[in-house]
Amino acid sequence: MKLRLLFGLALLSVPGLRAVAAPAPAKMDGFTFVKTAGGIAEYTLDANGLQVLVLPDHSAPVATFMVTYRVGSRNEGLGVTGATHLLEHLMFKGSPAHNRADGTSIDQLLERVGAQYNATTWLDRTNYFANLGKEHLEAYIAIEADRMRNLWLRDSDRRPEMTVVRNEFEIGENNPINALEKEIYAAAYAGHPYHHPTIGWRSDIENVPIEKLREFYDTYYWPDNATVTIIGDIETADALALVKKYYGAIPRSPHPIPQVYTVEPSQSGPRRVTVQRAGQLGVVAVAHKTPAALDPDTAALQVLGSILTSGKNSRLYRALTDKNLTTSVSADIGFFHDPSLAIIYASLAPDAKHADVEKITLDEIERLKRVGVTTAEVSSAVNQMLASSAYARDGAFAIASNLNEYISAGDWTLYTTLDDAIRKVTPEDVKRVANTYFVADHSTTGWFVPILPPEGAPLPPPPSTATGPISR
């Protein structure tokens, strides 16, 4: 996940939110009220264990409905990389009750009413969503619930969709930075499935059989492995009634949902990767292992990332971009279910040398680890993040999208408390997490080295790779 997105995630205790009163829990037969945090109420559908989050917001006559399945590319193994994503595509191919031939497909319904809709897959989750006029909400919930268990999943649909997904993969390969990111993850993770890209390896995309996709669907697409989120111009009781009406008859999974138990072995030395291919300008990326999103150090790591790369006063902007060594610097601080990576990207300016930029980047990190940061730097970073949190509540869809990442990280309530944690970060915390996590032995450094191809025959196809959230 991008740091940029993370800045837009945390909320609720920020001054700058849409007024959200904490509602009294709605009473609804068939649901168990679990808790309320930040105005969001959690219920469980008793019939099957479906988690339900509801946040009424009457500022516009629209509503967002999102279902988040707790399955992502971390649940894939050898030979089936990219299966989560390919299955996500096939989820739009129809069921006996909702399909294109009958004019009842999800695309036909949602485009007719002008909905903003799609689906995305990432490391830890798959989500399906629509933001639409509230009067169309029920029709969407009906179709979303239907495809949880009634999908056709035919090989005649897989074959043409495979080449669609392969072209999505190819579009990613066009971008050297994307290719570099994939290589870094592949090098940094030897055993844990974050090793492989969410879009999968090319050969797996091409060859995964429909039976394996069916197996995936039958393993993970159950109500007790999902969360539905409803935000918008609807009362809680009405939202729950719709969920019960359409999801209530679906049974819970007949088997326990398999859990990932692989832990990445401890890294005992720095790793390096190089991507050499046609291009114009180089990139240096320095990655360090960071803890899972629910770790208490997450807030301080986000502040650290901001101090290093966010804005003209950040350490690396001043040391690199302002010195014309880079055209930009940025940081992606991982926010995932399992320990992930904080990656600093430095895009080289013309004539800049990889080694020089890498050395300055590492020197700045070492200086920060040794000397620490100022109170003013922390204060500025914190205020930027808190304000971004407020901006990120602009509309039901924005809230649902951000909440989705906390659901997949393992605890949606962090969405309502991370701002407070960020507000409490001190200069000592930043220095401590820098020394704890930004250590050379846990690093993976990547260079993108552009090469001008010789005149003559085109080069052979590049090796495959891929990370990042991807959508249908």
Next chain:
Amino acid sequence: MNISRILLPFVALAAALHAGIADNAVRTRIAGIDLIACKTGVKDVVTFCGSLPAGDSFAGSGNLAVPTLVGAMLDQGTTTEDKFAIAQKLDSVGAELEFAVGGTLVEFSGKCLRKDLPMVIGLLAEELRSPAFSEEEFTKVKQQLAGQLQRALESTNYRAGQAFSEAIYQPGSPNYTPPTEAFLAAVKSATVTDLRAFHAKTYGPNTLTIVAVGDLDVAVLRAEVAKAFAGWTGGGAKISYPKAAPPDAERDQSIFMPEKPSVTVILGQASGLKYTDPDAIPLRIATAILGSGFTGRLMATVRDKEGLTYGIGSRVGNDSFTEGDWRISASFAPALLEKGLFSTRRELKKWYDDGVTSAELERTKTNLTGSYKVGLATTDGIAGMILVTVNRGFALTWLDEYPQKIDAVTLDQVNAAIKKHLNPDNMVLIQAGTIPAVAPAAKK
């Protein structure tokens, strides 16, 4: 990699919200500025944007990079504060303020908390009125811009888009993108003196528009704008482009780029239409039926049925200030390129020859009016649509009339617009990527 922007162009096509934007918005001229304020239910957040005509087309016969360089220097320090001090003020309260230069306009956008609006308006005024244009910062900006342009050359989308623009627009058009090498040379030769002269001539309150939406006090906003921009004069460049025939460019152009396993394709032409022309909305509806969303004909066939592409769509655009263009954009693997082009042309021909059906028209009308409502459910959506609307020369009431304008379009109007303004036999085809049939020696 998110395709939703291609598939869901709801904001671009959308217009007015539920109950009356015009009734909620307050439009006044303050210190010469067209100020539009719209209070919404959001708490504490203010979204703002604005523009003035000082984009690349105003370079005239001078250095073509100067308008972009002036825009890039706006946040590099003013006569009273350096760039770090300004950035610190914004960062310390989490406010955002960005500038961008297009063909016609310099645009700015940002967000802040309600309490910080006066400070942000003050900084906006300072940056627009009094950029320092220091030699030291200018040298840095030139090098950074050169680097960004060089990096853009890695993108098949950028390369195809630039070539398409050059093939259908004449230099001087706001939609013309010059060859990158020419622009880089202009960046290199530009001077601070050029920048100062352009700024003095072009920037000023007379054609400046500011839109603010969210949790704001209109009276306070007016007072802050009046104070911050008091005494500033000038500006007022007229937006007027002569009608120009497309250049006599090569119809088929292939840009070979090694190690690009997805080829970007653009197939299109100059539309000859401005947004204010009566046929503009009918042609937009027709184009949406062909290539908007997953149920558009192109996605339904070339992607869903035949599996030839991840993304394909059609659109009308670049027509706010002058006659724009019509295009199909797609991506294909080199091995599927020929098949993909065949299928694309087949669907285009069928659409052109047979027109669209009444069922498709009705479905697209409800799509456009529905997505309009969804798009205006955020302060970003409202602010953006207000700015686009007034820049197209419409009154704010147009925002509320848009759904009726869509509903009023007839099937005959839609099908006539296709025939009248498009010619599939004379469209430009641009391909950029590792094209199998093109030897590297033949690259453009």
